[in-house]
Amino acid sequence: MTIELVTDRELWDKFIDKSPYGTLFHKWDLLKIVEKHSGYELRPYGLYKNDSLYAVIPIYYKNTKGVKLVYSPPQGTLAYIPYMGLVMWQDYKTLKQRKKEQYLDYAWADLAAELKRLSTNIVSITMVPDMYDVRPFIWDGYEIKLLYTYMHDLTQPEDEIWNSFDNDCRQKIRAGAKHGLVIKESTDVDTFFNIMVGRLKGYGNNFFTRQSPDYLRDLLAAFPENIKLYFMYKDQEIVGAAINCCYKDQYTGWFGDAIINREIASNEYLNWEFIKMAKAAGYKRLENWGADMKRVNQFKSKFNPTLTTYYHVRKKDRIGALSEWGYDNVLANPYLGFVRKAIF
Template sequence: MELILDKDIWDGFVEASPNGTLFHRWDFLQIVQKYTGYKLYPYGIYQKGELISVIPFFLRIHNGLKMMISPPPLPMANVPYLGFAMSPAFHELPPHEKIVAWDRIVREMHRGLKPSPNYVCIGQTSDISDTRPFEWQHYEVDQQYTYVLDLNKPLKEIWDGFDRDCRKNINECKTHPLSFREVNDVDRFNETMKEHLTRDGPTFYHRRDPAYLAELLRTFPANIKLYFFYNGDEIVGVKINLGYKKNYMSWMGNVSVRKGLSTNEYFYWELIKKAREDGYKRHENYGSYNPRLNLFKSKFNPALEPCFYVQKKDLLFSTMWRSYNAVAGFAKAIRVK
């Protein structure tokens, strides 16, 4: 395992990787480093001179303890997962060869991390579901979930799968002069999110300078889209969606600005149709643990797809973590899964 300092090599690998995401792209990682202050370590793992995996880590030092995390905590960058992006050749291996290679990759990662961390945390894409090599290295495993909608299905089949009340709400919205527009007003977006998430604060929107989102929009104009939803001339919703390769993600926003009108369901449906028209095959509405949000996301009949966070603490980190005073300090610095 060694650091990769060549953007073209890194992005070429991510683009070819079946589970490489926009979050793995070089410029995205550099922007995260710039605004979080966490130091980026873009590692590649080679076998017989061939690059077979990349994994970006971010270093956070707090009270002298070194934490290597991939991705940073959600309130810092709002990146739901990173972890390993694997080569096409790896994904095509037969089961026996794949588990042997995967075990070697995890062991090499664990051995090769520099500086040697007190804590490691990896949030992996749902494509990588085999956690056994991490367990063999005594990592703790936390299973989480994301919602996925298959956009290959006929549009009528997708519609018929929606909850009955959801379809009713969407049809009622059609009697209003609703529309959506792509905009770049990240300041208005951020203020709207902070205003409607006050009871959930401090959230990502309270912590992060809107310039972070503005730079992402400038850097990836074909992939990241900010939408304002209107009822006539009145803004009734805001949303940021992300598309890369075959995948389309409901990423940020989705707050209801105006009560009494089910605009969230209506615009969710409109953007699903747009994603299909744009050629995307998979729609992800990540996260399923918040009960209030879960009720909304499950209306659209998505599949529940598991994904995994793994973490490992050394003795020093575990000892300090058990200290009440240390916990109070760490809680401000990093969310540990």
């Protein structure tokens, strides 16, 4: 068993496309865009048995003032990506349990050795929902955090999906429909950013205050069939905005759900239109990401999704813990914001 950096874009993407664990967030060009805009060095590792590639993991590495950081994906205020982590090869799911555990142990042993070689102080990895066996991390002393997302089964008939919504949700969708709302695809990232900055004012440091609009511009340009920006209009007024992505059999509500006009139930109507759009296009499930955020989960849950779990694993040594303490207790001072940006 060996671990090596993968330099072949075609080999990487072919592996991601075939694996049931591979997501759009693992695609080569997306990883490179994240590298460009995050300030981290991308290390796309491949895990091999003999000459056969059986797992990959994209790692983002940064040495900041002697503190060595490893993330997969980078912090949400830089990348706004829900998960990344380890991807096993296409036949992994069909293996008997003992074989699954053997390969997972092999993968973790090689990755742990590489992280040790890098002398990492903080390691943070968020796994995709289907990669739920995190025992190797537990056994190696990692902190495990349970995370949540919402999934909709789009294989159900449309009327069954509709009837499963809360009464309040259906009423607001009907009310929204009376306004003659129109949804249009756009590339106007600057307007989207301005809307989201205004919507999240008062929520502190976040993706839209920290990241450049060029990040989303690059993503839209690199993945025109997978990532789309939408605005919803009442006449000429924008009353809704969202960025969604799709890959394989899944449609994902990624950015958005901004309340722009409180007199119109635009979010309920917009989400329902996206569900219908995804179902008509043949996607089997829709993810409405954001179940961990208390301020939005009551809105998202009234569409009656299935609560789905995934895992974040994290480990830090004394230097990593000290650096985090300094960040949280000293650099979080608003008067030292320029220092925080310089370091992180």
